[in-house]
Amino acid sequence: MGRGLERRNIFREEVDKYDFLERFGKALDRNEMQCFAWALMSNHYHLLVRVHDKPLSKLMASVLGGYASAYNRRNRRVGYVFQNRYKSILCDADDYLLELIRYIHLNPLRAGMLPDLDALGRYKWTGHAGVLGRHKQKWHKVDAVLGLFGHKIGIARRTYSCFISEGIDRTQREDFGGGGLIRSHGGWESLAGFRKEHQFCIGDERILGGSDFVEKALGHDKLAVTGKTSLEQRGWTLEKLIQRLSDNFGVSEAMLLSKARSNDLSVVKSLISYWGTQEIGLSCREIALRLNISQQAVSSWVVKGEAYCEREKLVFEEELRLSC
Numbered sequence: 001m002g003r004g005l006e007r008r009n010i011f012r013e014e015v016d017k018y019d020f021l022e023r024f025g026k027a028l029d030r031n032e033m034q035c036f037a038w039a040l041m042s043n044h045y046h047l048l049v050r051v052h053d054k055p056l057s058k059l060m061a062s063v064l065g066g067y068a069s070a071y072n073r074r075n076r077r078v079g080y081v082f083q084n085r086y087k088s089i090l091c092d093a094d095d096y097l098l099e100l101i102r103y104i105h106l107n108p109l110r111a112g113m114l115p116d117l118d119a120l121g122r123y124k125w126t127g128h129a130g131v132l133g134r135h136k137q138k139w140h141k142v143d144a145v146l147g148l149f150g151h152k153i154g155i156a157r158r159t160y161s162c163f164i165s166e167g168i169d170r171t172q173r174e175d176f177g178g179g180g181l182i183r184s185h186g187g188w189e190s191l192a193g194f195r196k197e198h199q200f201c202i203g204d205e206r207i208l209g210g211s212d213f214v215e216k217a218l219g220h221d222k223l224a225v226t227g228k229t230s231l232e233q234r235g236w237t238l239e240k241l242i243q244r245l246s247d248n249f250g251v252s253e254a255m256l257l258s259k260a261r262s263n264d265l266s267v268v269k270s271l272i273s274y275w276g277t278q279e280i281g282l283s284c285r286e287i288a289l290r291l292n293i294s295q296q297a298v299s300s301w302v303v304k305g306e307a308y309c310e311r312e313k314l315v316f317e318e319e320l321r322l323s324c
Contacts, residue, residue, distance in 0.1 A: 002064070002086035003044040010081055011040055015074065017125055020045070020067050025139035027062045034141050036097070037104040039126040041111060046104045056088055058278065062306065065299040080296050092209030101145060102167040105131075109168065117165060131160055236280050238272075238290055245271055257292050267308060273298045274305025279316045 004010035011017045017040050024047070028035055037048035049056065068081040091100060105128035108114050120128055124135035130142050149163065150156035246256060249264045256268065269291065276282040277298075284298040291298070308314070 001044060001046045001088075002060075003083050005080045005083055007043050009042045010044070010071065011042055012075070016071060019070055020063070021137060023063045023066050025137060027059045028139050030062070031059045033059055034144070035127075035139060036141055036145055037101040037127050038137075038140065039104050039107040041107060041113070046107055048100050048104055050093070055278075058306070060086055060088075061277075061299050061302045065296075065303040068296060069300055080294075090207045090209075095209060098148060098163070101148075102164055105164060106167055117168065128164065132157060238276060238280070238282055238286060241272055241276055241280065242290070266304070269293075270301045270305035270308055271314075272305075273301035274309065275316050277302055278306075 011020065020040065024035075024038075027033075028049075031054045032052050033054070034050040035047060036050065037046070039046045049059065051059075064082055064086070071081050072078055091097075105126050106120070108123055108126060109117065109120050114120050114123055120126070121132050122134065123129055127137070127140050127142075127145075130136035130140045131145050136142055146153060146156040146160065148156075149159040242253070242256070245251075245268045246253065249268050251264055251268045255262075255265055272291070273284075273287055276287050277284060284295045284302075288295045288298045
C-alpha cells in the first residue's frame with residue numbers, strides 16, 4: 001500500500017488510473033508475480049501480490065518510478081508524487097488471504113466513496129467488479145480468487161459475494177492497514193536486522209502471521225542476505241561500482257555529479273542505481289547522497305537500469321568485466 005505525498009490525490013483523472021494499472025500489469029508479468037486483489041483510491045492504493053523468486057522492490061520501483069514521471073509530465077509539475085516509502089506486509093496466505101481480499105475490495109465502500117455494495121460491483125477501480133465478471137483486468141487472477149469459493153463459477157461468485165457482504169459491518173483491522181501490527185516474535189525491533197528488502201529501495205516491510213510463519217520467513221531472508229552480502233565480501237562497494245562503470249563508459253566523476261546529459265551518462269547512472277540496489281544491496285538514500293540527486297530520481301534510474309540490462313542482456317560482473 002502507498003499514499004500520495006502529504007496525502008494528496010495521486011489519481012486525479014481516469015487516465016492516471018489506467019496508466020498506473022497498465023504499468024502494474026506489465027511489471028507483474030516481467031517479475032512473474034500474481035495479483036489477487038487491488039483497489040485504487042483518490043490518494044492511495046492497495047495491492048495484494050504473491051511474489052516468487054524476485055523481490056517485491058523490483059515490481060514497485062518499476063511501477064512507482066515510471067508512474068511518477070508520467071504523472072508529473074501530464075500535470076506539468078515536478079517533485080515527489082508518492083510518500084518516500086510504500087508499506088508492504090508479508091502475510092501468511094493460509095491465515096489471511098481471504099480476509100485480505102475482502103479488506104482491499106471493500107476499501108471504496110468503507111471510505112464512503114460509494115453508497116452500497118451494488119455500486120461497488122459496478123466500480124471499475126477495484127478487483128471486486130472483476131471477480132463478478134465486470135471490468136476485469138487481464139492480470140488479475142480472478143479464477144484463482146473464485147477457486148477459493150467453489151469449483152463452479154456461478155456458485156463461487158455467489159459465495160464470494162456473500163463473504164464480501166458479511167465484511168461490511170465488521171470492524172476494520174488495523175494490522176491490514178499497516179498500523180499497530182501484532183507480531184509473534186518479540187516485536188519488530190528484534191526482527192529488523194534480518195529484513196533486508198526495505199533497504200533495496202522503497203519499502204517499509206512488516207510480517208503478519210504465526211510464529212512458525214515468521215521463523216520460516218526469516219530463514220529465507222537469512223539465506224538471501226548471505227547471497228547479497230557475498231558481493232560486499234568480495235570488495236564491492238558503491239565507490240567501486242562507480243569507478244568501474246565510469247571507467248568502462250568514459251565518464252568522469254565531475255560529469256556524474258553534474259546536471260549534464262548524455263547517453264553514456266544516463267546509462268552509468270541507471271546501472272549504478274539498478275546494480276547498486278539490486279545486486280550489492282545499497283539503499284536508495286546512499287546512492288542519492290553520493291550522486292547528489294533525490295531518492296525519487298534513484299528509483300527512476302533503477303527502472304531504466306533494469307530495462308537497459310534486459311535489452312542489452314547485461315549480467316552483473318560478467319558482460320562489463322567488472323569482477324574484482
